Amino acid sequence: xxxxxEGLGRRDLIKRSAALGLITVPTMSFLSACASGGEDGSxxxxxxxxxxxxxxxxxxxxxxxxxxxxxxxxxDDYAKAWEAAFDKKWGTTSSHLGTQEITGxxxxxxxxxxxxxxxxxxxxxxxxxxxxxKAGQLADLAPVLDAPSLDDPSKKVRDTLIAGTVEQGMQGxxxxxxxxxxxxxxxxxxxxxxxxxxxxxxxxWDEFLDVCKKAKDAGLGGLAHQGKYxxxxxxxxxxxxxxxxxxxxxxxxxxxxxxxxxxxAAALAAVEAVYEVVEKDLLMPGTNGLTHTESQTAWNxxxxxxxxxxxxxxxxxxxxxxxxxxxxxxxxPLLADxxxxxxxxxxxxxxxxxxxxxxxxxxxxxxxxxSMLSRExxxxxxxxxxxxxxxxxxxxxxxxxxxxxxxxxxxxxxxGDNTFNYLYPDWYSAMDTxxxxxxxxxxxxxxxxxxxxxxxxxxxxxxxxxxxxxNNHRS
Amino acid sequence: xxxxATSRGRVGFIAGFLVLPLALYLTFVIWPYIQTFxxxxxxxxxxxxxxxxxxxxxxxxxxxxxxxxxxxxxxxLLLVFVPTLTILLAxxxxxxxxxxxxSGAGGVRGVRGSAFYKIVYFFPQVLSLAIxxxxxxAVYRSDEGGLLNGFLIGLGLVDPAHPVEWLxxxxxxxxxxxxxxxxxxxxxxxxxxxxxxxxxPKDIYEAALLDGAGRAxxxxxxxxxxxxxxxxxxxxxxxxxxxxxxxxxxTMTSGSFGGGPDHHSEVMATVLxxxxxxxxKSGYACAMGVVxxxxxMILSVVTLRATRRERIEF
Numbered sequence: 001x002x003x004x005x006e007g008l009g010r011r012d013l014i015k016r017s018a019a020l021g022l023i024t025v026p027t028m029s030f031l032s033a034c035a036s037g038g039e040d041g042s043x044x045x046x047x048x049x050x051x052x053x054x055x056x057x058x059x060x061x062x063x064x065x066x067x068x069x070x071x072x073x074x075x076d077d078y079a080k081a082w083e084a085a086f087d088k089k090w091g092t093t094s095s096h097l098g099t100q101e102i103t104g105x106x107x108x109x110x111x112x113x114x115x116x117x118x119x120x121x122x123x124x125x126x127x128x129x130x131x132x133x134k135a136g137q138l139a140d141l142a143p144v145l146d147a148p149s150l151d152d153p154s155k156k157v158r159d160t161l162i163a164g165t166v167e168q169g170m171q172g173x174x175x176x177x178x179x180x181x182x183x184x185x186x187x188x189x190x191x192x193x194x195x196x197x198x199x200x201x202x203x204x205w206d207e208f209l210d211v212c213k214k215a216k217d218a219g220l221g222g223l224a225h226q227g228k229y230x231x232x233x234x235x236x237x238x239x240x241x242x243x244x245x246x247x248x249x250x251x252x253x254x255x256x257x258x259x260x261x262x263x264x265a266a267a268l269a270a271v272e273a274v275y276e277v278v279e280k281d282l283l284m285p286g287t288n289g290l291t292h293t294e295s296q297t298a299w300n301x302x303x304x305x306x307x308x309x310x311x312x313x314x315x316x317x318x319x320x321x322x323x324x325x326x327x328x329x330x331x332x333p334l335l336a337d338x339x340x341x342x343x344x345x346x347x348x349x350x351x352x353x354x355x356x357x358x359x360x361x362x363x364x365x366x367x368x369x370x371s372m373l374s375r376e377x378x379x380x381x382x383x384x385x386x387x388x389x390x391x392x393x394x395x396x397x398x399x400x401x402x403x404x405x406x407x408x409x410x411x412x413x414x415x416g417d418n419t420f421n422y423l424y425p426d427w428y429s430a431m432d433t434x435x436x437x438x439x440x441x442x443x444x445x446x447x448x449x450x451x452x453x454x455x456x457x458x459x460x461x462x463x464x465x466x467x468x469x470x471n472n473h474r475s
Numbered sequence: 476x477x478x479x480a481t482s483r484g485r486v487g488f489i490a491g492f493l494v495l496p497l498a499l500y501l502t503f504v505i506w507p508y509i510q511t512f513x514x515x516x517x518x519x520x521x522x523x524x525x526x527x528x529x530x531x532x533x534x535x536x537x538x539x540x541x542x543x544x545x546x547x548x549x550x551x552l553l554l555v556f557v558p559t560l561t562i563l564l565a566x567x568x569x570x571x572x573x574x575x576x577x578s579g580a581g582g583v584r585g586v587r588g589s590a591f592y593k594i595v596y597f598f599p600q601v602l603s604l605a606i607x608x609x610x611x612x613a614v615y616r617s618d619e620g621g622l623l624n625g626f627l628i629g630l631g632l633v634d635p636a637h638p639v640e641w642l643x644x645x646x647x648x649x650x651x652x653x654x655x656x657x658x659x660x661x662x663x664x665x666x667x668x669x670x671x672x673x674x675x676p677k678d679i680y681e682a683a684l685l686d687g688a689g690r691a692x693x694x695x696x697x698x699x700x701x702x703x704x705x706x707x708x709x710x711x712x713x714x715x716x717x718x719x720x721x722x723x724x725x726t727m728t729s730g731s732f733g734g735g736p737d738h739h740s741e742v743m744a745t746v747l748x749x750x751x752x753x754x755x756k757s758g759y760a761c762a763m764g765v766v767x768x769x770x771x772m773i774l775s776v777v778t779l780r781a782t783r784r785e786r787i788e789f
Contacts, residue, residue, distance in 0.1 A: 103752055110522050124731075127522060131755030135523030227617070227643065228729045281636070286624070289617025289640035289729075298618070430754050433730070437737050440729060444643060444736065 056147040056370070057363040062091045065364045068106065070122035071098035073316045074181070074351070078384035079120070082377055086368055102126050110137050115356035117365035121177070122351050128429050129352060133171035134468055139355040141175050144366055150374035157373050164421060165390045168349045171427075172471035178369055179349030180381075182388045183310045184329065184408045185235050186345055191326030191403070193302050201330050203342045205240075205273050208306075208333040212282040215305040221284025223277050224304035225443070226292035230436035233274070233443055235308045239332040239346050240270035242420050246339030254423045254474050256431075256464040262457040269335055271442065271449040278445055288443050300325065308332075310350070314404035315386050327404035329411050343414045348421035349390045424463075427472045434459035508768070514761040521757030533762035543763065546734070546741040547770075549649060550718055553656075553742070554774070558713035560657045562706060565664035568596060570694050572665070573672045574680060593669060596662040604659075608726040611655050615641035615727075642728055645739040652723055652740060656716065664709050671705040672698060707782040711775050718771050719744055743767050 051058040065086065069079040076098030083094040097116075099105055103125045109115050110127070115137070121127055132138050145158040145166065158166070162182060169177040194201065197218060202208040212222025226232040242250040245266025253260040261267045277283060284304035287295050299307040300320045307313075314327050321327060331345045353372065355365035371377050378394035381387070386405065388395065401409065412419070425432040438455040441447040447455070463469060515533055519526035537543055572589040586592075602610070614622040617640040624641075627633040641651050675698070683693050699706075721744035729735030731753050734745045743763060751760035 107522065107752075111524060113524065125752075128753060128755060131520055131522050134755065135520045135525070137522055227640075228735075230729070284618075285636050286616075286618025286621075286638045286640060289615075289643040291612075294616070294618075294620075298620075433749075433753070437730065437735065440643075440735060441737050444640070446645070446737075 053148065053153065055367075057143065057366040059090055059092075059361075059363045059367045063093075063361050063364055065090075065092045065094040065118070065361055065368065066116035066359075067094055067118045067368070068097045068099065068102070068116045069120035070102055070126065070351070071100060072123045073312050074381075074385035074387060078381045081380045081384060082368070082372065085377065085380075086371060089371075090364070090367070092364060100125060110135075110356065110358075113358050114360070115358055117355065117359040117361045118368045119354050119356065120180075120351060121354050129171055129177055129354070130427055130429060130468075132354070133174070133176055137357055138171065138174075138176035139357045139359065139362055139365070141169070141178055141355065141366070141369060144178070144369050144373075145175065147370055150371060150376075157370060160373060160392055160394075162349070162390045162392055163417075164347075164419065165349045167474065168421060168423065168426075169352065170423075170472075172468065177352035177354050178372070178390075179352045180372060180389055181312075181349065181351040181385075182347065182390050183312060183350045184345050184347045184412055185239065185308075185310045186332050186411070187236070187306045187308050187330040188299075188313055188404070189306050189328050189330055190299075190302065191328045192322075192324050193305070194328075195326075199305070201328070202333045205333050205335050209276065209280065209282065211305055212277065213280070216282055220302060221287065221304035222282035222306065224284040224287045224290075224295045224299045224307045226290065226295045226307075226309075227288035227440070227443065228291045230440040230443070232292070232308045233439050234436055235310075235346070236332055237270055237274050237439060238422055240273055240335060241267050242346070242422075243332065243340040243344055244269055244335045244338045247420055249339075250420055250422060251474055253460065254427070254472075256424075256428075256460050256469055258457075258461065258464075260457065260460045261453045264453075267456075268449060268453055271452050273335055275442060275449045275452075278443055283443070288440075296320070306330070311405065311408040312387065314402055327402075327407070329404065329407040331411060331415070340418060340420070343411070343416070344418035344420065345411060345415045346421055347412060347415065347419040423472070423474060428463040428466075428469070431459040431463040434462070511761045511764050511768075514758050515765050517758040518756075519758040519761070520755045521751055521760075522755065526758065529758070533759045534766075536759065537762055537766065540746075542734075542738050542741060543743065543746050545738055546743045546746045549740065550720070550742050550770075552649065553653060553717035553720060554714055556653055557656050557660075557717040558710045560653070561660040561664055561713055562709055564657065564661045565668055565709075566694075566699070566702070566706070568592070568661065569665045569668035569672060570690075570698055573669055574690075574693065574698065593666065596665045598662065599659045600663040600666075602659070604722040605726065607655060607659055608723055611651075612727060615651055617641065617643060642740075643736050645736055648728060648736065648740040652720070652727065655723055655727075656720070660713065660716070664713075667705055667709065668702060671702050675701045703782070707779065710782065711778050714774050714778060715771060718767065718774065721745060721748070 049055060049058045049060045065083070067079060067083055069076050076096075079098065080096060083096055086092060087094050097105065100123055102119070102121055102123060106115065106119065106127060110132070121129065121132075129138075145156065147157055149155045149157050149160050151160065165179060166175055168179045169175050171177065189201065197214070199211050199214060202211050215222045225236075238253075241253070245264065249264060249266045252264065284295070284298065287298075287304070290298070296307060296309070296313065296317050297320045298304065300317055300322065311329065314321070331342060334342050353369060355362060355369060359365050373391055375391065375394055375396075378389040378391040379396045379399065381389050382395040382399050386402065388405070388409070435456050438447065438452050438459075442449070442452045514526075516528060516530060517526040518529050572585040572592055574585065599607075616622070616624065618638055619625055619628055619635055621638070621641070624633060624638040628635050628638065633639055639647075642648050679697060679701075680693065683697050688696065720742045724740055724742050724745050725733035725748065727733065728740045730738075732745045732748045734741035734749070744767070747760045747763040747767070750756040750763065
């Protein structure tokens, strides 16, 4: 032993291997995320009972049911209530997981071929439906639609749903996701604030700007938006496009047409209208950098007149909303020469429930989805989560609604058949993200409306190059 | 003969101890690495066990991906600034705390209250990155409720109607994040350098003092050379932190998995995660992972080579 003759001193060796270890550890946490488990080997043969009219999928009595739901704005008490009801009827033992980390908990299970039987695939960490569908992981839910309704066996489930539900759940021409919660989108304001200040709810964009100006004169912001998540301001932009240009303009975007934005006068008018709010300095100060909770809470504190959101807003802000706030829904106001009336609103089903193709108890999963579409379970949901479902007339009239939800229901009634809904966010994640990035730049005054149009069209063109885009088409 | 035998016996002895950790390392580190290499040549979506082999397509696409190249540039910027700033500050503070005091009768010591400073500087290190993100979210908040904005508005430097949107300003966002990392890291390296400084014999300092060296001279001519080993290791470690940055960027900036506004704070890890989990392009994301790995390896080799110096034994 001794220091002579050794190329590498002991201390050197230890130090270097420590340094190498330091490199490998952090890199590894990413790389190991890439590694999938073993291949999908054994397909379990689930017990099946005979298929009857009461039991259209052949659910075996006394089996197991594995339910995973997103535990977000709606909580997960509703799901526990459902599972209890399901277990009682079918003698099953259901396991429940309410989580925000859908991807974290389920990605390996999908890859390993052992997914749960029913999943509410929602929230920021949902597994994107287009991705799951392309990978063939989603069961076709058409059999549920064609099964008899639990409320009235002479009717098919399909006929008990609000129009558009089926379309919203299509991926590549197959009905794979039941979007269960019915949501309306638009602007929101405080009835109390408006009454106090003597403002009236605007119906045209000019009136809207006028209220914003009055708000600014009164020392508060006109429009607040959830700047860190440009998703919300996109609601305003996209609604303006659909209302000005009609359903054709909306479909052109969903169908990735080469003139979806570029050369579409309605799109340019809509973006310019939103940009006017920025240019005239009518935004709530600092709103571009705030998270959804920060800006919504500021709005609850009467720091701005309007905020865009879906009808989950009331439930989400339950604690922050003053008792006399009187939350009210407002359809996005009209631009001149719009093709759709003021009452037209974006309304659609959200909170997609899926049954994995490789579920161990697929029949149980399908039956669970069918039960969700009964009036009994729909009412359970309305009671527990304070929101509406896609079941037509699916809530007992006894359930009393809060002012915001009530105003959304009224708006929905006024809209009648004039509801519309974009599908591209579900179909093309990357395109949605790129348009959101452009909107973020627009609101910060870093790009002009024309540049926004260029970038949005580029996003559309890029999505159109994906060979899978051919499977998605709406008419 | 005996030399060979002892060396052979030693190898067996060492190997015996290494079998278990090596097996774990192979299973949980090396095997995923190899898998990642494999996946990087496929169009795997990340949600299914089926995929097709597409050769080097992912890598050629990567070279043209402006978002990824921008992220790479940001990582390189951070790579330069995070270690430099953190180490310089930590060295300065460590020196002041340990040897920067006025030489009294007792010879070398730190500035007054140095024990207290040592503890205070270490505080940020005990916070997890998730807490840091929340904390600095409140500091950088874009309306008058933010700490920085509130302060600047109070001083009359910022118009309350147009507060600075720190994390939504393309030219500021990366530097705001850099500041968080440096703030977080200085305390730890201060303690590390302090420990190294304390192992330097006092007589060397005293000799330097007797020869009439001032603080600056003592630092440059005595402290730094004796601390070189620690500085070198710190540089590698901080460099790796700069190549990562995932937690802070993804939680503090806008965009899915962060990176906003408009990709101005994007780092490789956030682009990787977005492609892996959100866009269903996991094969492509694995190619990014491989690029990250290669770059980090090059970085560590270069750092260790470039900073190799003669060791001073004491």
